[in-house]
Amino acid sequence: MSKLLHVLPIPPGSSVVSVLPELTRALDGSSPPLLPVPDGDAKETNRLTRALRPGEPIDDVADDIALVMATSGTTGVPKGALLSPRALRASGEATHRRLGGPGSWLLALPAHHIAGMQVLLRSLLAGKTPVVVDVTAGFDPGDLPAAVEAMSGPRRYTSLVPTQLVKVLEHPDATAALAALDAVLLGGAATPPPLLRRALDTGIRVVRTYGMSETCGGCVYDGIPLDVATVRIDDDSRVLLGGEIVASGYRGLPEHSAFAEPGWFRTDDAGSLAGGRLTIHGRLDEAISTGGLTVVPEVVEAVLAEHPAVRECAVLGVPDDRLGERVVAVLVAAPGLVPTVEDLRLHVGSVLDVTAAPREIRVVDAIPLRGPGKVDRIALREAWSRP
Structure with a gap:
């Protein structure tokens, strides 16, 4: 018989240790399957519960589940990984x-x-x-x-x-x-x-x-x-x-x-x-097709990160009438330095094919993230399209 999925609110700060007894039971298989959600963050909790449906039975194929951990959701809709004790x-x-x-x-x-x-x-x-x-x-x-x-x-x-x-x-x-x-x-x-x-x-x-x-x-x-x-x-x-x-x-x-x-x-x-x-080498679903060639953003990012004027960076493809997509970069500049697109194109072109060099750059205070530490490329593309 399937077990119901239960919500496990994760308190902020040092109060998080209050969930350790429940996690102990999860590890030994004596608790119902648990969906961790951030206590105090109603928006994120609602997003996770809408997608992963606590209160309903867990899948019969995986009845020994301890935790249902939400993925970071590159499409914006998280999936729930079924993890056994x-x-x-x-x-x-x-x-x-x-x-x-x-x-x-x-x-x-x-x-x-x-x-x-x-x-x-x-x-x-x-x-x-x-x-x-x-x-x-x-x-x-x-x-x-x-x-x-x-x-x-x-x-x-x-x-x-x-x-x-x-x-x-x-x-x-x-x-x-x-x-x-x-x-x-x-x-x-x-x-x-x-x-x-x-x-x-x-x-x-x-x-x-x-x-x-x-x-x-x-x-x-x-x-x-x-x-x-x-x-x-x-x-x-x-x-x-x-x-x-x-x-x-x-x-x-x-x-x-x-x-x-x-x-x-x-x-x-x-x-x-x-x-x-x-x-x-990078995500298969984030590869950029530009002028009939394929560019992997992470490869370009690794080269850009070597430039002294670049503190953090993210590379993405945006629509282009001639190329299909053009390579662009969003970056956080190193303190006191002002990178130019010409400098960065020369830098990337010295290591990779010039096709991979960004044709435009935008300098920002911080690169948007999703989950703990992943670049939010959806947010970057949306921001790039805005005037």
Whole structure:
């Protein structure tokens, strides 16, 4: 008999620890399936509940579900990844094995998203209560030193997204605090190479992670799958992820093509494997077709990020009568520097085909994000189309 899906309100700030007993029951399979939603954010809660229908039975095909984790929703409509207790435990335990053993965790991400939720679950598996940085009103790196000081040993970890790391590196005390940790998992979006080098140069032990709600979060660390995960590349360069960490499917979508092959999840990412190490090249559904050629935004972004005048950037294609789409860039400038489109085109053209170089740029104060750290390209395109 199917169980009903229940809402699990996730309180803000340090009050989030109040959900740990319910999550303990979820991990041991004794709770009903739970849909985490942000307590106090009525708009986001309504969006998630409309799409994922708490109060209705969970799918019969996946009756052992602990959590229904909302995807980041590139189309604006989230799907619900059905995660079993076994998959969640496998993910957390494999993470600890890869990092060198269980430890204390610092939560600095919204816990209704998979990356933040995994901090709570890994804390439970380690027998620890997480230390919490309140990000309700935004991430303040100035909160990190005291939070790190409050963490117990012998091993200490946290999980961040690249935009948070950018802020940390502008704050010397926060940088020193992160460098004291045994590992800083960094995921949710691609990490620009200059940002990674800066962090490593300060002594921060960054571990880049790749994964999604459908794989219980990160399952590939620094290009190498966890010991409970498997990676393969399809004929069209698509990345497929398999293993114990794969979701049982999507809520209400039993025939979804992403789970057509039992035990595997078909991502929307293009990648390659060399020597057992995975490299992600970008999303297949975000490729730009310009003048009959294909441009992958993430590849261009990685080159732009190397320019000294670029602090953050996002590349997208916008309609063009002649080219079909033209490549444009939205960027946050480095302090005191004013990039020009001519400089950036020369910079990109020195590394990639000039077709990939942005034909226009717009400088903004901040790049819009969806979920924890992912570029909101829908919002960027809508903003670009406005005069």
